[in-house]
Amino acid sequence: xxxxxxxxxxxxxxxxxxxxxxxxxxxxxxxxxxxxxxxxxxxxxxxxxxxxxxxxxxxxxxxxxxxxxxxxxxxxxxxxxxxxxxxxxxxxxxxxxxxxxxxxxxxxxxxxxxxxxxxxx
Numbered sequence: 001x002x003x004x005x006x007x008x009x010x011x012x013x014x015x016x017x018x019x020x021x022x023x024x025x026x027x028x029x030x031x032x033x034x035x036x037x038x039x040x041x042x043x044x045x046x047x048x049x050x051x052x053x054x055x056x057x058x059x060x061x062x063x064x065x066x067x068x069x070x071x072x073x074x075x076x077x078x079x080x081x082x083x084x085x086x087x088x089x090x091x092x093x094x095x096x097x098x099x100x101x102x103x104x105x106x107x108x109x110x111x112x113x114x115x116x117x118x119x120x121x
Contacts, residue, residue, distance in 0.1 A: 013121050015071060019056040020108070020115040027056055028119075031071050038111060039066040039081075053114060061085045061112025067095075069103070074120050076103040085112035 017038075019026040029051045037049035040057060042064045051069075053062050063083040070077040080087040082097035088110040095101060103109070105120035 014119075015074065015076065015121075016119050017051065017069075017116045018119055019053070020117055021056060025117075029053070029116075031069055031076070033071055033073075036069045036071060037065060037067075037081075038062075038069065039064045053111065056114050057112065059113055062114060063112075066111050074104075076118065076120075077101070078103050078109060083111070087111055 015031045017029040017031065019029070032050060036051050038051040038053060039049040040054045040060070040062050041048045041052055049065070053066075063081065063085070065081045066083040067081050067087045068079045070079070077100050078087065078095070079100040080095040080097055087095045089095070089101060090108045090110075101109075103118045105118055107118045109116055
């Protein structure tokens with residue numbers, strides 16, 4: 001898969017998030033089976049989330065434990081973790097803490113000011 005002029009090797013049938021920066025596809029973040037924590041690395045505990053979005057969060061609007069995506073095959077459930085700057089669906093709806101929303105291929109959502117697109121397969 002080619003994104004922002006760079007080739008990204010992904011396994012067949014991979015499920016991932018693609019960061020959208022200034023309208024362009026940027027970094028690719030694979031999703032593993034089970035729970036995937038989305039956030040930034042924590043320098044106090046030296047812990048990293050499964051999906052570390054530090055590199056695409058220039059304004060530091062993503063919480064360390066911002067949200068989760070539970071993956072069971074191609075079934076994906078997004079859940080807000082009580083983040084300060086919010087988890088938003090493309091239509092602008094903000095998820096309440098603990099509220100979940102089913103995702104599928106092509107769906108876009110935002111964590112703080114970072115927009116992400118789901119890619120399945």
